[in-house]
Amino acid sequence: MKLDIVTIFPDYFAPLDVSLLGKARQRGDVDAHVHDLRGWAHDRHRTVDDTPYGGGPGMVMKPEPWGEALDAIVPPGSSARLVVPTPSGRPFTQELAGAYAAEPWLVFACGRYEGIDARVIEDARSRMPVDEVSIGDYVLAGGESAVLVMVEAVTRLLPGVLGNAGSAADDSFAPGRMEALLEGPVYTKPPDWRGRPVPPVLMSGNHGAIARWRRDEALRRTAAIRPELIARNALDDADRRTLSE
Numbered sequence: 001m002k003l004d005i006v007t008i009f010p011d012y013f014a015p016l017d018v019s020l021l022g023k024a025r026q027r028g029d030v031d032a033h034v035h036d037l038r039g040w041a042h043d044r045h046r047t048v049d050d051t052p053y054g055g056g057p058g059m060v061m062k063p064e065p066w067g068e069a070l071d072a073i074v075p076p077g078s079s080a081r082l083v084v085p086t087p088s089g090r091p092f093t094q095e096l097a098g099a100y101a102a103e104p105w106l107v108f109a110c111g112r113y114e115g116i117d118a119r120v121i122e123d124a125r126s127r128m129p130v131d132e133v134s135i136g137d138y139v140l141a142g143g144e145s146a147v148l149v150m151v152e153a154v155t156r157l158l159p160g161v162l163g164n165a166g167s168a169a170d171d172s173f174a175p176g177r178m179e180a181l182l183e184g185p186v187y188t189k190p191p192d193w194r195g196r197p198v199p200p201v202l203m204s205g206n207h208g209a210i211a212r213w214r215r216d217e218a219l220r221r222t223a224a225i226r227p228e229l230i231a232r233n234a235l236d237d238a239d240r241r242t243l244s245e
């Protein structure tokens with residue numbers, strides 16, 4: 001996968017060089033590049049913002065630097081999808097992360113201030129698919145944190161990145177039977193810690209009993225914390241018995 005990120009804070013993306021994503025980059029599984037938008041701002045002060053037409057608080061990101069940046073990064077006719085974080089975007093979900101993981105090339109536009117001049121998105125839509133996406137119902141100061149979240153959620157789904165292909169498939173919101181159950185508790189050594197034992201079933205070696213216990217814990221946790229997700233799952237009689245306890 002090819003990733004391009006445009007931002008006025010390139011240092012925000014130093015985390016892309018660590019952990020699993022860093023290894024994926026070193027292996028060449030992910031070809032990621034971070035671009036400083038100010039490289040396409042040509043005045044002495046590298047200005048990227050100006051006052052909003054119609055008045056109002058704050059500043060708006062000028063269209064010219066963005067237009068030149070996207071022209072330079074995405075040549076006409078190439079196959080990039082532009083993803084623009086915005087508080088008013090469609091929700092970023094595990095399903096969307098899965099769709100993005102199948103894309104050959106994602107370009108992320110990180111805005112700041114009160115947002116990017118709307119004509120930038122309009123112009124980009126004339127030559128590439130554009131998604132305006134929000135990572136949640138809270139307010140950030142810009143798009144960088146959202147892009148870090150989306151890049152992590154997407155690249156961990158790429159083959160070989162996790163190093164354990166099965167774990168992405170077992171995610172709380174991965175497609176499949178447990179597609180919307182919250183993760184249950186996990187344990188590791190020691191078997192007893194501060195007088196707190198690991199649930200014996202997990203050391204029984206009975207894989208059927210372990211799977212049932214894990215699903216029951218996921219059902220109980222989901223019913224307690226996100227009851228609205230229960231209906232999104234295909235429940236069997238054993239599940240319904242657990243939830244009725």
Ligand SMILES: N#Cc1c(N)n[nH]c1-c1ccc2c(Cl)cn(Cc3cccnc3)c2c1
Pocket residue numbers: 085086087089110111112113114115116133134135136137138139140141142143146
């Ligand atoms: N994704 C997402 C997301 C989220 N979930 N919260 N905030 C954002 C987000 C994304 C992009 C920008 C850009 Cl560009 C500027 N701001 C600051 C701002 C704050 C309030 C109103 N207008 C602009 C952004 C906030």
